[in-house]
Amino acid sequence: MAHRTIKPSLYISVDIEADGPIPGPYSIVSLGAAVAGVQDAEGFTAADPQRQTFYRELRPISEEFDPRALAVSGLDRERLKTEGSEPRVVLAEFGDWVRQVSTGGQPVMCGYPASYDWTFLYWYLIRFTGASPFGHSGCLDMKTLYATKAGLPLRAVAKRTMPRHLLSKRPHSHHALDDAVEQAELLANLMAWPGPA
Numbered sequence: 001m002a003h004r005t006i007k008p009s010l011y012i013s014v015d016i017e018a019d020g021p022i023p024g025p026y027s028i029v030s031l032g033a034a035v036a037g038v039q040d041a042e043g044f045t046a047a048d049p050q051r052q053t054f055y056r057e058l059r060p061i062s063e064e065f066d067p068r069a070l071a072v073s074g075l076d077r078e079r080l081k082t083e084g085s086e087p088r089v090v091l092a093e094f095g096d097w098v099r100q101v102s103t104g105g106q107p108v109m110c111g112y113p114a115s116y117d118w119t120f121l122y123w124y125l126i127r128f129t130g131a132s133p134f135g136h137s138g139c140l141d142m143k144t145l146y147a148t149k150a151g152l153p154l155r156a157v158a159k160r161t162m163p164r165h166l167l168s169k170r171p172h173s174h175h176a177l178d179d180a181v182e183q184a185e186l187l188a189n190l191m192a193w194p195g196p197a
Contacts, residue, residue, distance in 0.1 A: 029060070039191070
């Protein structure tokens with residue numbers, strides 16, 4: 001029987017700031033990403049999450065927005081209408097960046113929680129580029145990872161309930177790149193954590 005070579009996974013922490021709850025009617029206003037590390041048959045190796053990063057602010061794709069959602073990022077929607085980058089350009093650049101940093105491996109998007117960021121990211125990738133460098137399921141949810149290792153129900157998990165040594169010392173600022181870097185550090189800590197003593 002032939003032994004199949006397993007490619008390493010290249011984990012990319014992604015954070016999306018958006019102006020509403022779902023893509024299509026609402027828009028990504030900023031996209032940040034940071035290489036978190038690589039996992040192969042030998043285990044996980046953390047990367048310096050500030051070394052390989054991606055950040056763009058995007059032009060809205062519709063007139064609809066939720067002022068409360070937009071307020072989270074602190075970005076000015078009127079400014080983004082004129083100064084934000086075209087989504088088609090940003091997502092093409094992002095796809096190229098993902099493929100470049102994951103040469104020799106398989107890229108995996110990771111988020112906390114991944115569900116919101118992945119929904120926007122995958123929709124935008126397919127809508128504006130026709131393809132996803134992560135495939136249709138290449139995402140890892142850090143909340144689920146923690147719940148599984150901690151032996152807790154998923155809905156009982158929040159960052160405030162995690163052991164402090166697992167959390168990044170960086171603040172969660174709702175700037176997409178800052179948060180992607182912060183969450184890359186959380187992923188590295190979770191990967192190294194054996195679980196509760």
